[in-house]
Amino acid sequence: xxxxxxxxxxxxxxxxxxxxxxxxxxxxxxxxxxxxxxxxxxxxxxxxxxxxxxxxxxxxxxxxxxxxxxxxxxxxxxxxxxxxxxxxxxxxxxxxxxxxxxxxx
Amino acid sequence: xxxxxxxxxxxxxxxxxxxxxxxxxxxxxxxxxxxxxxxxxxxxxxxxxxxxxxxxxxxxxxxxxxxxxxxxxxxxxxxxxxxxxxxxxxxxxxxxxxxxxxxxxxxxxxxxxxxxxxxxxxxxxxxxxxxxxxxxxxxxxxxxxxxxxxxxxxxxxxxxxxxxxxxxxxxxxxxxxxxxxxxxxxxxxxxxxxxxxxxxxxxxxx
Amino acid sequence: xxxxxxxxxxxxxxxxxxxxxxxxxxxxxxxxxxxxxxxxxxxxxxxxxxxxxxxxxxxxxxxxxxxxxxxxxxxxxxxxxxxxxxx
Numbered sequence: 001x002x003x004x005x006x007x008x009x010x011x012x013x014x015x016x017x018x019x020x021x022x023x024x025x026x027x028x029x030x031x032x033x034x035x036x037x038x039x040x041x042x043x044x045x046x047x048x049x050x051x052x053x054x055x056x057x058x059x060x061x062x063x064x065x066x067x068x069x070x071x072x073x074x075x076x077x078x079x080x081x082x083x084x085x086x087x088x089x090x091x092x093x094x095x096x097x098x099x100x101x102x103x104x105x
Numbered sequence: 106x107x108x109x110x111x112x113x114x115x116x117x118x119x120x121x122x123x124x125x126x127x128x129x130x131x132x133x134x135x136x137x138x139x140x141x142x143x144x145x146x147x148x149x150x151x152x153x154x155x156x157x158x159x160x161x162x163x164x165x166x167x168x169x170x171x172x173x174x175x176x177x178x179x180x181x182x183x184x185x186x187x188x189x190x191x192x193x194x195x196x197x198x199x200x201x202x203x204x205x206x207x208x209x210x211x212x213x214x215x216x217x218x219x220x221x222x223x224x225x226x227x228x229x230x231x232x233x234x235x236x237x238x239x240x241x242x243x244x245x246x247x248x249x250x251x252x253x254x255x256x257x258x259x260x261x262x263x264x265x266x267x268x269x270x271x272x273x274x275x276x277x278x279x280x281x282x283x284x285x286x287x288x289x290x291x292x293x294x295x296x297x298x299x300x301x302x303x304x305x306x307x308x309x310x311x
Numbered sequence: 312x313x314x315x316x317x318x319x320x321x322x323x324x325x326x327x328x329x330x331x332x333x334x335x336x337x338x339x340x341x342x343x344x345x346x347x348x349x350x351x352x353x354x355x356x357x358x359x360x361x362x363x364x365x366x367x368x369x370x371x372x373x374x375x376x377x378x379x380x381x382x383x384x385x386x387x388x389x390x391x392x393x394x395x396x397x398x
Contacts, residue, residue, distance in 0.1 A: 017231075020124045023142055026149070040271070047217045063116075064236055065120070075123060075127065083131060083134070084130050088134060240328075247380065248376065260378075267384040267385070269385050271360060
């Protein structure tokens with residue numbers, strides 16, 4: 001694979017190819033900002049997801065699409081932290097709080 | 106037609122739908138509000154940009170004391186500049202600058218995924234995340250650099266930094282010759298994200 | 312001090328191309344850094360992180376690129392093991 005000739009980023013161009021990617025990015029960040037998971041956990045899960053793709057034979061795995069892995073990571077974390085199933089606690093400002101649970105894995 | 110050359114539009118759609126569904130469900134559940142993602146994106150897109158990195162580089166070029174401090178204690182040096190909050194958040198806790206010199210050229214990569222110093226460079230370009238770039242840059246950086254127009258003298262040492270831990274490296278490129286009379290603004294124009302990753306020299310035309 | 316990398320399993324923060332290679336510690340991060348959960352390859356409890364320097368010939372052997380080149384990676388302590396100083 002040859003890199004683009006000058007390998008430069010057009011600063012004026014949008015960072016994302018599609019709006020859904022931009023929103024997935026914002027969502028992952030938001031959930032971390034709200035302390036549902038530390039950012040390092042998102043990263044480590046992303047690394048594992050990408051690693052799985054890289055270890056799959058080329059004929060079976062499909063094209064490289066970075067945001068596919070990003071969304072898969074988001075799904076994994078939402079499940080792992082039961083964000084859609086556990087009861088939502090709120091603080092005095094009616095903001096959802098992360099549910100405390102044991103990390104005994 | 107082999108599977109490799111077929112464009113899989115449905116896969117992209119699948120991710121797009123999942124992302125949208127996740128956001129809706131989380132809003133429905135009350136974990137986030139309908140404005141949350143917009144707010145986070147707005148903050149990120151205005152505050153976490155390469156402009157921060159350019160300011161750091163230009164200051165290092167003009168101020169020898171700062172130039173030394175930025176590589177020895179990057180977070181402390183950055184704290185001297187008036188950057189927005191959130192610099193120490195995700196991807197910002199362990200920023201570390203490495204400086205190019207006459208005999209040394211630095212290149213930052215992340216072979217594991219795409220770790221990148223967001224607070225000073227914004228989001229990484231698409232090629233930085235590409236598996237081929239990530240592996241080739243580790244294995245044959247001189248060739249990769251030559252392919253993108255960075256021809257280094259044979260005796261220049263290339264240092265490749267693999268962001269596999271928590272440090273988020275970025276490069277202070279060399280100040281181009283003949284810029285002694287440049288204003289800060291003019292100097293900032295010479296600094297690109299690519300130069301701060303190490304795949305370009307400052308002042309190289311794009 | 313020279314150190315060698317421990318063979319590790321897939322789910323980890325150890326770049327595959329460095330597994331089993333020898334490098335030199337360049338810098339140690341004081342303090343302890345935790346991984347978010349036990350990964351099965353020895354990290355999970357807080358431990359120091361090291362910046363390790365590698366020679367390309369050590370990693371890639373004969374296929375290493377020509378020209379002065381050094382590679383640095385950050386590795387959790389669990390990925391490293393000491394080897395005897397050569398006298």
